[in-house]
Amino acid sequence: MGGMERPALDDFTWRVGGPQGSGIETAATLFAQALARGGWWVSARREYHSNIMGRHSYLDVRASRRPTRAFFERVNLLAALDAETLARHLNEIQPGGVLVYDPDAARRPLSKLAMLDGAAYKRISAALGGGDPVLERALEHYRAGGVRLVPLALEPLAREVGEAVGADALTAKKTLNTVAVAASLALLGYPLEFLDAALAAQFAAKPRVAELNRKVAAEVYRRVEPLADAGLEPIGSPGERIYVNGSHASAMGKVAAGLGFMSYYPITPATDEPFYLEAHPESGVVVVQVEDELAAVNMAIGASMAGARAALTTSGPGFALMTEALGFAGLTETPLVVSLYQRGGPSTGLPTRTEQGDLRFALGAGHGDYPRAVLASASVEDTFADAALAMNAAARFQLPVVHLMDKYLASTTRTVEPFDAGAVEPDPGVVAEAAEGVFPRFSLAAEGGVSPRIPVGTPGAGYWITSDEHDEVGHITEDPELRDAMMEKRAAKIEALREWLGPEKMYRTHNPEAETLVLGWGSTEGVALEAMEGLDLGYVQVRFLLPFPDLGALLEDKRLVVLEYNQSGQFARLLTQETGRKPDHLIVKYNGRPMTIEEVRAAFEAVLSGEAGAYTVLRAGV
Amino acid sequence: MELKLADYKSDLAPDWCPGCGDYGILSALQTALYKLGIEPSRAVLVSGIGCSAKTVHYAATYGIHTLHGRPLPVAQGVKLANPELTVIAMAGDGDGMGIGAGHFVGVGRRNPDLLYLIFNNEVYGMTKGQASPTLELGAQPKSLARPNIQSKVNPLMLAFASGFTFIARGYAYDVKNLARLIQQGLEHRGLAMIDVLQPCPTYNNLHTREWFAPRVYDINAAGYDPRVPRDMSDAERAERMARFTLKATEWGERIPTGVFWQAELPSFEERLGEFLPGYPKTAPATRPPGGEAERARALMRGHRVAE
Ligand SMILES: Cc1ncc(C[n+]2csc(CCOP(=O)(O)OP(=O)(O)O)c2C)c(N)n1
Ligand code: SF4
Ligand SMILES: [Mg+2]
Numbered sequence: 001m002g003g004m005e006r007p008a009l010d011d012f013t014w015r016v017g018g019p020q021g022s023g024i025e026t027a028a029t030l031f032a033q034a035l036a037r038g039g040w041w042v043s044a045r046r047e048y049h050s051n052i053m054g055r056h057s058y059l060d061v062r063a064s065r066r067p068t069r070a071f072f073e074r075v076n077l078l079a080a081l082d083a084e085t086l087a088r089h090l091n092e093i094q095p096g097g098v099l100v101y102d103p104d105a106a107r108r109p110l111s112k113l114a115m116l117d118g119a120a121y122k123r124i125s126a127a128l129g130g131g132d133p134v135l136e137r138a139l140e141h142y143r144a145g146g147v148r149l150v151p152l153a154l155e156p157l158a159r160e161v162g163e164a165v166g167a168d169a170l171t172a173k174k175t176l177n178t179v180a181v182a183a184s185l186a187l188l189g190y191p192l193e194f195l196d197a198a199l200a201a202q203f204a205a206k207p208r209v210a211e212l213n214r215k216v217a218a219e220v221y222r223r224v225e226p227l228a229d230a231g232l233e234p235i236g237s238p239g240e241r242i243y244v245n246g247s248h249a250s251a252m253g254k255v256a257a258g259l260g261f262m263s264y265y266p267i268t269p270a271t272d273e274p275f276y277l278e279a280h281p282e283s284g285v286v287v288v289q290v291e292d293e294l295a296a297v298n299m300a301i302g303a304s305m306a307g308a309r310a311a312l313t314t315s316g317p318g319f320a321l322m323t324e325a326l327g328f329a330g331l332t333e334t335p336l337v338v339s340l341y342q343r344g345g346p347s348t349g350l351p352t353r354t355e356q357g358d359l360r361f362a363l364g365a366g367h368g369d370y371p372r373a374v375l376a377s378a379s380v381e382d383t384f385a386d387a388a389l390a391m392n393a394a395a396r397f398q399l400p401v402v403h404l405m406d407k408y409l410a411s412t413t414r415t416v417e418p419f420d421a422g423a424v425e426p427d428p429g430v431v432a433e434a435a436e437g438v439f440p441r442f443s444l445a446a447e448g449g450v451s452p453r454i455p456v457g458t459p460g461a462g463y464w465i466t467s468d469e470h471d472e473v474g475h476i477t478e479d480p481e482l483r484d485a486m487m488e489k490r491a492a493k494i495e496a497l498r499e500w501l502g503p504e505k506m507y508r509t510h511n512p513e514a515e516t517l518v519l520g521w522g523s524t525e526g527v528a529l530e531a532m533e534g535l536d537l538g539y540v541q542v543r544f545l546l547p548f549p550d551l552g553a554l555l556e557d558k559r560l561v562v563l564e565y566n567q568s569g570q571f572a573r574l575l576t577q578e579t580g581r582k583p584d585h586l587i588v589k590y591n592g593r594p595m596t597i598e599e600v601r602a603a604f605e606a607v608l609s610g611e612a613g614a615y616t617v618l619r620a621g622v
Numbered sequence: 623m624e625l626k627l628a629d630y631k632s633d634l635a636p637d638w639c640p641g642c643g644d645y646g647i648l649s650a651l652q653t654a655l656y657k658l659g660i661e662p663s664r665a666v667l668v669s670g671i672g673c674s675a676k677t678v679h680y681a682a683t684y685g686i687h688t689l690h691g692r693p694l695p696v697a698q699g700v701k702l703a704n705p706e707l708t709v710i711a712m713a714g715d716g717d718g719m720g721i722g723a724g725h726f727v728g729v730g731r732r733n734p735d736l737l738y739l740i741f742n743n744e745v746y747g748m749t750k751g752q753a754s755p756t757l758e759l760g761a762q763p764k765s766l767a768r769p770n771i772q773s774k775v776n777p778l779m780l781a782f783a784s785g786f787t788f789i790a791r792g793y794a795y796d797v798k799n800l801a802r803l804i805q806q807g808l809e810h811r812g813l814a815m816i817d818v819l820q821p822c823p824t825y826n827n828l829h830t831r832e833w834f835a836p837r838v839y840d841i842n843a844a845g846y847d848p849r850v851p852r853d854m855s856d857a858e859r860a861e862r863m864a865r866f867t868l869k870a871t872e873w874g875e876r877i878p879t880g881v882f883w884q885a886e887l888p889s890f891e892e893r894l895g896e897f898l899p900g901y902p903k904t905a906p907a908t909r910p911p912g913g914e915a916e917r918a919r920a921l922m923r924g925h926r927v928a929e
Contacts, residue, residue, distance in 0.1 A: 036927040201929070242925035256918035260906020261703055263695075281898050282920045284913075286702055286906055291728030295695040298688065302668070302699020305686060306707070308906035310699070328689050415927060421918035426911060438633075438682075455907060456684045456700060457707045459663050464679055466687035467671070475634055475679055476687075 009232055011064040013075040014184060015092070017085030019115065021053035024081065026202065027177035028059035029413075033198035034185060035063040036243055036415045038234030043068050043414040045594060047622070050268070050351040055115050056084050058622070065235060067416065069379050069526025073596035073620050077188070079180045080105070081154060084113045086138050087124050088622050095146030098227065099139075100184060103151040106135045148227075150187065154179050157220065165215040178213045182220035189230030192221045242418050246409035247272035249380045250339050252419060253387030254311050255283050258426035261303035261310040263288045263296040268351050269410040270313040270341040293321035297338070301325060304334050305465060307455030309391055309426070311337035315407075316345045316358050323365040326400050330370030332465050333442065333451070333490065335394035335429065339387065342406040342522075344592040353592025354408040356522050356565035359574065362402040363546055371449070371493040373397070374546040376404035376522040383409060384419040386543070389505065392427035396500065397493045398450055404545070406565070408594045409523045429453060435461035440472040442486065448496025449489045498547040506549035507542045514538035516559040516607065519583070521545060521571050524563045524595065531600035535608060537561075542571070548578040561585040561607055563600070569615075586615050593621025627656045632682045638673060641831075643794030643820035647741060648677050650797045651710070654804035655683070665708040668697040670722060672714035672748040674741035674820070691722030694729050694738065698890075701734050703907035705891045708808065712739040716746045719755040719775050729813060730784025734890040737807045738815045740777055741794075743822035744829060751825030764827045777817040778870035778882055788814035789848075789870075789883040793838045794821060795831055799879065806881060812889045819877070834877070841869055842880040850885040 014031055018024045025046065032042040040063035048057035060071050074094040080086045083105035093099055110116070110125055111132045128137040139149055158179040162172020178199065185195055195217050203210035244252075251273045254262075262285055264274040278287040286308075290296050293314060300310040314322060319340050329336040344350025345357045362374050373393050377383040383405065390403040432439070432452035441463040443451040451472075454461060464474030469486060471477045498506075510529060517538045520528050525541045532539065538558075542549060562572040562583040567590045572583050587603045589595050599620045606612035630652040638644045655665055665683040669675035671690035678685030688696045697711035713722060718740045729738070744757040751765030755775045762769040781789045788810040792800040800818065807814035819838070821831050842848070846869065850862050862883075869878050895901045903909075 033927065238927040241927045242922050243927050244922075244925050248921070248925065252918045252921050255921060256914055258911065258914045260909070261699070263699070280921055280924070282917060284898075284904065284906075284909075284917050286894060286898060286901065288698075288702065288732075290695065291724050294692065295725055295728055298692040298695035299699035299702075301688075302686070302696035302701075303703035303906065304699070305696070306666075306700040306703035306907045308699075308703035310703075310906075324689055325692065328692075418922050419918070421915040421922070424915065424918070426914050428911070455704075456666050456686065457664060457704050457907070459661065462663050462682055462684050464685040464687065466679070466685075467689050468687065474685070476676075 011062070012232065013060055013062045013072055015058055015060050015075040015078045015089070016081065016180060017056065017058035017078065017089060018081030019053065019084070020048055020051050020055045020057045022081065023177045024057060024059060027181050028061050030178065030181045030195065030198050030202060031184065032061045032413070033201065033243065034181070034190065034195040035061070036238050036241065037194045037197055038190070039236030039238060040064065041067045041415050042243070043071070043412060045071055045408070046411045047593070048352050056088060058085065067414070068530065069414070070530045070597050071594060073598045077184055079184050081176065081180060083108045083135055084116055086135050087113060087116065088120065090124065090127055090138060090141050091145065092622065093142060093145065093147045096148070098148045098150055098187065099142050100150045100152050100187070102153045102155065104153060106139050109134045152183055152224070154183065157183070158216070161216050161219045161223070162212070165212065165219055167212055171212065175213055175216045178216050179220055182217040183224050186221045186224040187227050187230060188232035189226040190232040191234065192218060194234060238415065240418050241415045243413060243415050244380060245411060245413040246377070246380055246383045246405055247276060249383035249419065250313070250387045250403070250405060251277050251283070252421070253384040253424070254337065254391055255285065256419070256421040256424040257388040257391035258309045259285050259311055259391065260308040261286045261300060262312060263290050263299040264313060265290055265293045265296050265318060267315050267318045269343055269407040270315045270318065270339070272410060273313045273339065293318040294325065297322040297325040301329050301334050301336060304336055305456045307457070309335070309395065311339065311391065313339040313341060315341045315343045316361070317348065319358065319361065319365065326372070327366035327368055327370055328467050329400040330366065330372055330490070331467060333398040335398055336400045337390045337394050337403055338400065339403040339405050341410050342404065344590070350592040352407065354406050354565060354594055355590060355592060356406055357570070357590070359404070359521070359545060359566070359570040362404060363574070369487070369491070371399050371490050372546065373399065373401040373497060373544070374404065375401070375544045377409060378523060378525040378541055378543070380409070380412070380414050380416055381419070388424040393497060395427045395429040396450070397497050398429065398453060399493055404522055406523050437461060438473050439463045441465070441474050442470060442472050444472060444485055444489055446489050449492030450496065494547050501544065503549055506544040506547070507540060507551065509538065509540050509554070511538040512540065512554060516561060517555065518561045518563055518604070519571070519575060520563045524565065527595045527597060527600050528563055531597050532604055535604055537604060537608070545574065548574070551579055555579060555581055559584050561587065563587045565589050565595070584614070585612050587618065588616070589618040591619055591621055596620045625656060625659060627652060630655050630662055630682055632680050634679050636676065636680050638676070639824045641823040642673070643743065643822065644674055644677060644741065646794035646797050646800065647739065647818055647820060648680055650800035650804055651677070652681060653797070653801040654808060657801070657805055658808060660708050664706070665710065666700050668693045668700065668709065668711045670713045670717035672717050672746070674712065674714040674747070675717065677712060691717050691720070691725070693717070694722060694725040697736055698729060698732070698734055701736055702891070702894070703905060705735070705902040705905050706908065710737045710739065712741065714747065715740060715742045715744065715754040715756040719777060723755070726780060727784045730781060730786045732890040733785060733787055733812045733887050735811060736813055737804065738813065740815065740817045741820045742777065742817050743820045743826055745822055745825045747822050747825060761828055763825055765825050776870065777815070779867070781815045782866065782870065782883060786815045787812040787885045787887050788881070790814070790816045790881045791879045792816050792818045793834060793879050794818055795834070796838065796879070799840060803881065810884065812887055837875065837877040838879050839876060840880045841878045841882070846880065848881040848884045850883065852886045
C-alpha cells in the first residue's frame, strides 16, 4: 500500500494479540521497555473490546530511531497468543515479516473461536475461501502474503520452561507473556540484558516473581534460535526519557499548573487520569470518586469557587451530563478544566475506540451564550503543555476550558524527553488586592471581561454567586441594562483570551508554502505528518478551536484538505464557519480504529494525483 | 469586634410570600451562626434552585445559589478545598429529594463535615405548587390537577440508609428550637441533616401552620437520646435502630421533631487525610503556592525508562 519502503530495523513494529485480561499489556510494556532501554524511541498503542476477559485485544509496539506518533497498518512481527489473533490479523503483517503462532491453534476451525462475533466470522471465512475454515488456511494466507511462519507453542513452552526453573504448573503458566516477549526478542537477536532489566523493573515490588520471570526469559533465550536475518540491536542510551501515555501527561501538566482538586465518575477512556492521580498522593491532588458526572462537575466547581485549581476528566456520555454545570461555570465565571477524552459515539457507541466526534458538542454544550475555551492536544508532549495551558487560561479568564483528548492519545504510551515542568508558571489569575465587606465579585470594571477575584471564604469579605443573572455582588437581577452589561463583560473574555494566547499557541504549520494544505486537529497531526513525508503537502494543526485562530491569509489560494476522525466533518464545518473556506477534500474515519500511516498516505496521494473525491472514508483496522 | 445578629443579615429584603416558612428557617440559621460566633466570612451557604434556594442571598455570609439539585456537590467541593470553612448546604424537597437525590445518597456515604437543611414544604413552590417527592400518596394540595399518585420518600429514613451521622427534624415556625437544632448540627463532627417542615401558605393548603401546631413535639425533651457512640454493643445499636425507625416513621396525629440519630464516624476529610500527606493542612485552597513543578517532576520520576 502506498509503496512505502521501510529500511529494516530502522523502524520496527511488534504486535502481540490475545484475549483481554490475559496480561498482554504487560507483554507490550516489557517489549517496549526492553527496546527503550536500548535507546529506541518506542510507542505502544492498545486496542481492546469493552469487555473484561476473553475478547480479542492487541497492542502494537513501534520502535524507531526517531520519535514516532503514528502506526503502520502492517507490522514486522506478530506474536499470536491465541487462535483468534491468528484469524483476525490476516493482512496485517509486512511481506517478509514474521508470525509467531502456536501450531495447535492452527488446527482449530474458525467456528470454534468462542469470542469471535458473527460479522468477523463471515469476513474471515470469506477471506479464507468460505465455509468453516481450519486455521491452517490462515497460515497459507499469511505465507502467500510473504509472511514467514514461526511455529512456537508458547503456552507449552511457558509450562516447560517454568517447570525447568522450578515453578509449579500454575505459576509457570503465568509467565506466558514473558515467554512471548523473550521468544520474540530472541528471534530478533536483541540482547537479553535489556529484557532482563525491564523484567526486574516491572516486578520490582515482587522479587520472587521478578526472579522467576528473569529465569524464564533466560531459558527461552537458550531455546529459541535467532532468525537468519536477525539483528535488532540497541542503538544507544535512553538518557532521561520517560515512558508515558496521554493520561499521564494530562495529569502531569495539570499538576505542574497547580491542580489541587479532581472529582470523577468512572468512564473509559477518561478514568485513567484521576485513577493515576489517586495512586500518586505525591501529586498533592484531592481526588474524589463521586456518584455521577453531575456531582463530579459541580463538586469541582465548588472547589474552584473556594480557590482550589480544579479539573475533571470525562468522555462523551459523562460530558453530556455535565453540560448544565458547564454553563453554571461560564455564568459564574468559575475557572474549570474538563479534559474530554473522546471515544466512539453517539450514545454508548464504541466505548473503547477512538473518535473525534465531540468537537461540535464541546463548542456548543450548554444552553445560552457564555464564553469558554476549547483546545485539542495532538500528542503526549502537547498534552502536558496543553493541560497546563488549559489550567492557566481557566484561572486567568475565569471560564470553563474544554481540553479535547481522545482514546488514541489516552492509551498510546511513548518514550519522550521529560516534560519541562519548570516552564509552567501557575497563573494566579486576577486577584483583588484587598477586600473588606461586600465584595463586587462580578465588577463591571473588568479589563478583558475579567473581574478581580477572591475565593469564597476569604476572611473579612463576602459576596454571592448565583446561577441566575446577577449584579456585581452576585445577587439575582433581571434588570435589562445590567443583563446587557454582564453578557457583554463575559463575552469580552474571548478576544482577551485570543490576545493572551497569541497565534503560535493557537495553531502551527509544517511546510505552509505547499499549494495543498492539510488541516487537522487533535491526534491526527502525528499520522498526517508521517504520511506526507516526501509529498508536496503542507500541514496546519489547529490547536485552539475556540477562540479559532485567524487562518485567512494562510489559506488564501490553497487547495484545502481536512483530515479528521468523525463522519460529518465537524472540523471542516467549523473551518467554513470561521474562514468562509470550504475544504476541497474531506478525509474521515469513524470505525474507531486509529488512522494508519499507509491509508492516510494513499488518501493524500489520491488528492495529489487528482483521483480523490470530495469525501474519503478510511476503513483500515482490526 | 463583637459580632451582632445583624451582622448575619444582608441588605436584601426576602421576596418570599407573606407567611412563608422560609422566613423562620433564615432567622433560625442566622441565630445559630451568631450564637456559635462563626465569622460571617468563614461561613458559606450553598443552595439549589427554588424558593428555598434564595435563602443564601439574605444572609451576609458567602452564598452560592447553584443549579437545581446540585447544592450538595458544590458544598462538598467548597469544604474539601477549604476544610476550615463552615459549609451549610440547603435544598428544597424537590431539589434535594427529587432531582438531587443521588447526591443525598452519595454524601451520606462520605460523611463530610457539613450541615444539610431540607426545606420540606411537600410542593415545588417555585414552579407553582406541583407535588414534591415528600408529598403523601393521595394528597391533593390546591394546585394539583388530581391527587398525588406517587408515594412519598421519608428524608429521615433515606438519610439513615445513606449513612448520615446526624439526623434531625425541625419545624420552620419554631425558630427557637430550629436554631438550637442547627447549632447542634453545626457542632456535630461529620454530616448533619435537618429535615425542616416548612409550611408553604401559597400552595400547600393541607399542611398549614394550623395543621402543624398541635402535632409537632420535641422527642429529645420527651427523653429520646439520639446518641450512638462508636463503642456501643451490637445489641444496643440494633435496639437504637429499631427505636429510630419507630420515631422516624411516626406521622399524623403526632409529628416528632428533634435529633433522631447521632453517630460517630470518621469524617471524609479525616479519611482523605489518611492517604494525602498533610491533608487537611495541605488542602488545595489553603496551601501556599509553590512546589507545583516539583510535584510534576515527582510523577515523572516514576516513568523514567532507566533508573
Ligand atoms: C434542571 C432544572 N429542571 C427544572 C427546573 C425548574 N424548577 C425550578 S425550581 C423547581 C422546583 C423547586 O421545588 P423545591 O426544590 O421543592 O423548592 P421550593 O421552591 O419548594 O422551595 C423546579 C422544578 C430547573 N430550574 N432546573
Ligand atoms: S410559594 Fe410557598 S415556598 Fe415559595 S415563597 Fe411562597 S410560600 Fe414560600
Ligand atoms: Mg419544595
